Amino acid sequence: MPFDRKLKHSLLxxxxxxxxxxxxxxxxPGATGGAMVVRSAGGEEDDGDRMMQTGTDLLELxxxxxxxxxxxxxxxxxxxxxxxxxxxxxxxxxxxxQLLQTMKSHGIGRVAVTAPTSGCGTTYTTxxxxxxxxxxxxxxxxxxxxxxRKPGLGEALGHKPVQSMAALLGGEVAYYDYLERxxxxxxxxxxxDVPENPSELLQSQSTADVLDEITGGLTPDVILCDxxxxxxxxxxxxxxPQVDGVLLVVxxxxxxxxxxxxxxxxxxxxxxxxxxxxxxxxxxxxxxxxR
Numbered sequence: 001m002p003f004d005r006k007l008k009h010s011l012l013x014x015x016x017x018x019x020x021x022x023x024x025x026x027x028x029p030g031a032t033g034g035a036m037v038v039r040s041a042g043g044e045e046d047d048g049d050r051m052m053q054t055g056t057d058l059l060e061l062x063x064x065x066x067x068x069x070x071x072x073x074x075x076x077x078x079x080x081x082x083x084x085x086x087x088x089x090x091x092x093x094x095x096x097x098q099l100l101q102t103m104k105s106h107g108i109g110r111v112a113v114t115a116p117t118s119g120c121g122t123t124y125t126t127x128x129x130x131x132x133x134x135x136x137x138x139x140x141x142x143x144x145x146x147x148x149r150k151p152g153l154g155e156a157l158g159h160k161p162v163q164s165m166a167a168l169l170g171g172e173v174a175y176y177d178y179l180e181r182x183x184x185x186x187x188x189x190x191x192x193d194v195p196e197n198p199s200e201l202l203q204s205q206s207t208a209d210v211l212d213e214i215t216g217g218l219t220p221d222v223i224l225c226d227x228x229x230x231x232x233x234x235x236x237x238x239x240x241p242q243v244d245g246v247l248l249v250v251x252x253x254x255x256x257x258x259x260x261x262x263x264x265x266x267x268x269x270x271x272x273x274x275x276x277x278x279x280x281x282x283x284x285x286x287x288x289x290x291r
Contacts, residue, residue, distance in 0.1 A: 063218055064140070067181040070159070075182050078157055082131040089132070092125075095277060096132040099247070100139065102274055103222065108244040109215070111274065112146075114227040114236050116259035120251040121279040123152040126226040133222055134186035140220045142179070144189045146239065148198035149228045151191035161190035166198075169207040175214045187218065198228075203238040211242055230263050237266065245274040252280045 069075070082089060103109065113126040123145075130143040145153040145165060154161040168178045168189060179187040195201060214223065225243065228235045236246070246267055250260060260276065267273050 064181060064184065064187070066176050067179050067187055068177075070180040070182050070188070078131060078182055081156070082128065082135070088128060092128045092132045093135075095275075096129055096136075099129070099274065100133070100136075100222070103245075106244075106272070108272075108274070109221070110211070110223040110225070110243040111245050111247055112225045112227045112236060112239060112243045112271075113247045113249060114230045115249040115251075116231045116255055116263050117229050118150075118232060120229070120249045120255060122229075122249045123147065123156055123226050125247075125249045125277055125279065126224055127153060127156050130186060130188075130224050133224075134183055137185060139222065140185045140187075140218065141222045141224060142187045142189070142214060142218065142220045144223065144225045145191040146202065146225045146235075147228045148191060148195055148201070149233055149235070151194070153188070153226055154190040154192070157188070157190075159190060161192040163190070164193050164195065165189065165191035166193075166195040166201055169201050169204070169210055171206045171210060175210060175217065179214075187220070199233065199235050199238045202235055203241075207239075208242055230266060231259060237270075240267075240270050243271060245272045247274050247277060249277045249279060252278050 070078075099111070103111070113122055113129070115122045126143065130141050133139050133141045143153070145151050145161075148165055151161070151165070163173065163178055167173045168175065175189075179189050181187050201207060211223070214220070225239070227239065230236045230248075240246075248260070248263055264273060
């Protein structure tokens with residue numbers, strides 16, 4: 001499907017970005033609060049004591065150290081993923097910086113990353129954004145694979161998950177036994193299977209409790225949640241009470257303006273739309289100059 005003309009003018013004005021070209025960041029149209037558009041092709045204390053510590057004390061006591069480290073091969077694969085493309089890295093770092101500034105100024109900690117439809121690159125964007133944030137030593141990030149319709153973070157990391165996200169959200173396993181640590185400031189929760197009731201699980205009290213435990217125990221600066229498409233399932237709507245904002249990923253080759261408008265309408269009055277990330281944007285053909 002060709003890039004929608006109305007969408008192009010809505011997001012980009014009179015230009016788009018060619019795949020592989022230098023990334024550009026601009027304010028999101030009609031958005032507030034610093035929204036952006038990115039264009040680019042073990043302690044021994046018990047659990048109760050641990051939850052009562054401040055963020056600084058937790059780091060001093062090694063709260064992140066109680067998380068099991070990911071296998072070295074998986075950590076190495078994550079580093080290679082981040083350094084694979086300079087253009088993607090630059091675009092993601094720009095998105096990271098603007099997003100962190102917006103989050104800090106508005107007291108935002110939990111972000112759901114979604115797309116209007118499948119295939120827009122939500123998982124790829126979320127993972128690269130988490131790795132970019134982890135490159136800042138002072139920023140602690142938790143990345144959760146909450147796309148329980150089609151989990152993809154494990155495959156993107158070259159990691160075959162062995163635990164179900166449903167077990168974590170259902171309270172069957174503690175977060176510090178589930179999450180894996182990549183480096184010193186990134187914790188990742190992968191998913192091994194698709195539950196029968198992902199939407200119902202996301203709006204359960206146990207899910208809210210687990211997220212509060214992660215927030216209280218690790219005091220992360222950012223919790224990024226990779227989510228299913230907004231227009232295809234009700235998972236994102238079910239999960240909105242647990243997040244502070246939404247990042248929308250669109251595909252320049254197939255997303256149309258009506259899709260974005262519908263997403264904005266669904267989110268309006270619920271949570272802020274923090275920005276729109278445009279994948280696979282294209283430059284229009286230049287007209288030949290008349291001599």
